Amino acid sequence: xxxxxxxxxxxxxxxxxxxxxxxxxxxxxxxxxxxxxxxxxxxxxxxxxxxxxxxxxxxxxx
Numbered sequence: 052x053x054x055x056x057x058x059x060x061x062x063x064x065x066x067x068x069x070x071x072x073x074x075x076x077x078x079x080x081x082x083x084x085x086x087x088x089x090x091x092x093x094x095x096x097x098x099x100x101x102x103x104x105x106x107x108x109x110x111x112x113x
Contacts (some may be wrong), residue, residue, distance in 0.1 A: 058087070058088065060083075060087070061078070062092065064076075064093045064094065065092075065094050075109065076091060076100060077103065081107075
């Protein structure tokens with residue numbers, strides 16, 4: 052059983068219209084406080100999204 056953080060925001064990519072996913076996720080990430088957790092649940096390899104987030108936010112992605 053995994054431990055959950057009650058303040059952690061969990062986003063399920065499958066619930067977002069595909070043509071708006073990257074823009075929505077980028078905006079959510081930009082508005083996080085430095086220590087706020089965000090879990091992105093995907094049903095595919097998120098390589099392109101991860102590269103975009105890392106390019107914009109560097110070490111905040113982890």
